[in-house]
Amino acid sequence: MTLPDSATPGLRLAPPAVAGQPAATIDTPSLVLDLDVFERNLAQMQQAADKAGVHLRPHAKAHKCPAIALAQIARGAVGICCQKVSEALPFVQAGVTDIHISNEIAGTAKAALLAGMARHARLSVCVDDARQIGALAEAAGHAGSTIGVFVEIDVGQGRCGVADAPAALRLVQAIGAHARLEFRGLQAYHGGIQHVRDYASRRQAAADAAARTAAVVAELAEAGVACPTVTGGGSGSVEFDLASGVYTEIQPGSYIFMDADYGRNDYSGALRFEHSLFIASTVMSVAAATRPAPRVVLDAGLKSMAVDSGLPLVWGAAGPDQALAYVAANDEHGIVEPLTRAGASAASLPALGTQVLLVPGHCDPTLNLYDEIVGVRGQTVACLWPVAARGLSR
Amino acid sequence: MTLPDSATPGLRLAPPAVAGQPAATIDTPSLVLDLDVFERNLAQMQQAADKAGVHLRPHAKAHKCPAIALAQIARGAVGICCQKVSEALPFVQAGVTDIHISNEIAGTAKAALLAGMARHARLSVCVDDARQIGALAEAAGHAGSTIGVFVEIDVGQGRCGVADAPAALRLVQAIGAHARLEFRGLQAYHGGIQHVRDYASRRQAAADAAARTAAVVAELAEAGVACPTVTGGGSGSVEFDLASGVYTEIQPGSYIFMDADYGRNDYSGALRFEHSLFIASTVMSVAAATRPAPRVVLDAGLKSMAVDSGLPLVWGAAGPDQALAYVAANDEHGIVEPLTRAGASAASLPALGTQVLLVPGHCDPTLNLYDEIVGVRGQTVACLWPVAARGLSR
Structure with missing residues (x-):
């Protein structure tokens, strides 16, 4: 269907930025990562895990980017998590050698790909039904x-995972019947806890799950079953998970970016991560800036951000902008109005062509919209990292 | 960063389906298009436009797929709309020769790409500020x-577009000062009208905009300015736009797919489109199917659908499923529960491994998550169409 390139000579989409370029001139909408802040977030989590003597296995579903996984591993992470089988493939190809699929899978295509990857890297996956075990064993047998x-256990979310120890034990025994499957332990993750705003309430919810x-x-130990690894925890609960003495491994993902939704949590404790990920957008219309309801229009809407956890924050020179609010996302337009507070007025609206930085409401599905991350150091573009697992949801 | 393929021989992600395969075995999550329904939607819109003597220029922001654009043009469309400059590039490369960018643009990179594409196809774009005109003229001059x-006019949405005829006239005159720019007419689009549920209210809102x-x-005619084209309208208002006598061209996009949100409109009139686009998902966990709050978990969540306009509908054999509801989207999980109504119970929940079809809440940003569309004819896979403009939001 596509004509040969010779039919449209010289026509190509330039990358959003190149190293050395001023950050203010990045083509928009683009994902921008503040590398200094990102590296502080990486270091803080690794140090906390090291101090607690717990393995850090960061979740790559948050970034889908091999360059970031390798940076995490270089600092001490034991490997990564992925949430889908296909998502793991670019990481295996990039040389990540230890990947846990923190999810159940269904279908022979997925089991076959998993078993194939397991010939090149240490791979694991979750189960909560005996039928899944049979499918995995068959695929592992074919792949050699x-x-x-x-075994995933439900610790209160009511999503995946068996309900109790007897059910878990039955699955452990079923795994043991297959020579090419290796029981590695329990996964216990509660997504709902991560976004409990109040610090004490979140600590209590994490304690209950632990x-x-x-x-x-x-109970498994009483039955003679040791769990080599107990894996779980997320960016909102990790402080408590590390202190619990229950988990041998934590799986946080979003701490590297710290989206607006996670930013609304109360962090009274030792761990506090900073916003490092932004959407660079541009004011593309100011036609309505001088009307009774003044506003300007950005070039970043629903196709440039996920809004399931709220709209993005407008980011100022040194924190959330005190004068502007992103009030509505259309497919390709973002509406920005003056914040309704003393001192804010239409005069504070940015001019046509101005670059505006936004903190995404929810980083995971926002990352999944972009093919690259523009890394900046200070005010200068430093790198362009492919989001190699973008769209790999099978 | 990526190792040579020889480091991981035999490892690749298979396509979600191949032609001839049963639709029930498509790897999931995948986008599935019912080609028979899709073609009925195409035909209905083209016939309505032909009957009214109005040009149809379908919006490619809804599909981002050259194969679909060429199918629309083959049936009589005069060209397509795109919403972003970069989005147009794969269509130009696929041989689409007439593209309108139905939006303002900011930045020299975008103007340069637009001017470059205009050497290969008939291209147009919107303005609502004199400064945009200068930037376009400069880029066209460089590209030859x-x-x-x-000129975009605001007909009530309060987003982009000038407020009145005198402002429009000033822009028409500014365009006329540049030999390489050609005034083609007015764009008048009101996105908010499209989703007014009640038929009579939507008709009235469309009449006001018209x-x-x-x-x-x-007013422009009185000033001696003729508008060769008046373009606007969307899938929700098109019946009224065609009858208005005001528009010479309509820009509907979503009619080809008909998402769940558009499906909630009341269509009492002549035009009624059918759901043709589905997300194929699979039940990946039934661990919670027998608990007090029974549910099953699908493998399609926030990374497989946009939820800004509501959660997807579960699709049954011949319409919306009467027993099941998709009640929550996590990043990679979808929660399905029995519909709360007489006769629905946990017994109606689908079994582990079952394929479940969903009608997306909002098709445009959902399409933007996938790299291909699986076309099916009856119960058999017929084609795989690349979503070539996916992610092209600059």
Whole structure:
């Protein structure tokens, strides 16, 4: 269908930026990563895990970017998590050698790809049904590989995972019947806890989940089953998970970027991460700036950000902009109005062509919209990192 | 960063489906297009435009797929709309020769790409500020091309577009000062009208917008300015736009797919489009199917659909499923529960591994998540169409 390039000579889409270019001239909409802040976030999490003697296995579903996974591993991470089988492929190809698929899978295509990757890297996956175990064993047999298996337990979210220790034990025994499957332990993750705003309430919810996990570990031990690894935790609960003594491994993802939604949590404790990820946008219309309801229009809307967890924050020179609010996302337009507060007025609206930085409401699905991340150091573009697992949701 | 393929021999992600395969075995999550329904939608819109003597210029922001654009043009469309400059590039490369960018643009990179494409195809763009005109003229001069220019007028949305005829006239005159720019007419689009549920209210809102447009056209005519084209309208208002006598061209996009949100409009009139686009998903966990709050988990969540306009509908054998509701989207999980109504119960929940079809809440940003569309004819896969403009939001 596509004509040969010779039919349209000289026509190509330039990258959004090149190294050395001023950050203010990045073509928009683009994802921009403040590398200094990002590296502080990386270091803080690794140090916290090291101090607690717990393995850090960051979740790559948050970034889908091999360059970031390798940076995490270089600082001490034991490997990464992925949430889908296909998502893991570019990481295996980039040389990541230890990947846990923190999810159940269905279908022979997925089991076959997983078993194939397990010939090149240490791979594991979750189960919560005996039928999944049979499918994994068959695929591992065909590929001649070994697949690590975690039994997922439900610690309160009511989504995936078996309900109790007897059910977990039955799955451990089923795994043990297959030579090419290796029981590696338990996964206990509660997504709902991560976004509990109040610090004390979040700490209590994490303690409840950890207690449920500890009880299952103890019951399995009584039955003679040791859990080499107990994996779980996320960016909102990780401080408590590290201190719990229950988890041997934590799986946080979003801490590297710290989206607006996670930013609304109360962090009274030791760990506090900073916003490092921004959407660079541009004011493309000011036709309505001088009307009774003054506003300007940005070139970044629903196709440049996920809004499931709220609209983005407008970012100023040194923190959230005190004069502007992003009030509506259309498909390709973002509406910005003066913040309704004393001192804010139409005069504060940015001019046509101005670059505006936004903190995405939810980083994971926002990353999944972009093919590259523009890394900046200070006010200068430093690198362009492919989001190699973008769209790999199978 | 990526190792040579020889480092991971035999490892690749298979396409989600191949022609001839049963639709029930498509790897998931995937976008599935019912080609019979899609072709009925295409035909209905083209016939309505032909009958009214109005040009149809479908909006490619809804599909981002050259194969679909060429199918629309083959049936009589005069060209397509794109919403971003970069979005147009794969269509130019696929041989689409007439593209209107139905938006303002900011920045020299975008103007340069537009002017470059205008050497290969008939291109036009919108303006609502004199400064945009200068930037376009400069880029056209560098490229040696001619760019068509539409003056956008605000007909009630309060987003982009000048407020009145005198402001429009000033821009028409500014365009006329540049030999490489060609004034092509007015764009008058009101996105908010499209989703007014009640038929009579939507008709009235469309009539108001058309009246405002007609008034500007008349004022310009009095000033000696003819508008060769008056372009606007969307899938929700097109019936009224065609009958208005004001528009010479309509720009609907979503009619080809008919998402769940558009489906909630009341269509009492002549035009009624059918759902042709689905997300194929699979039940990946039934661990919570027998609990007090019974549910199953699908493998399609926020990274497989846009939820800004509501959650997807579960699709049954011949219409919306009467027993199941998709109640929550997590990043990579979708939660399905029995519909709360008489006769629905946990017994109606689908089994592990079952394929479940969903009608996306909002097709445009959902399409933007996928690299291909799986076309099916009856129960068999017929084609795989690249979503070549996916992610091209600059």
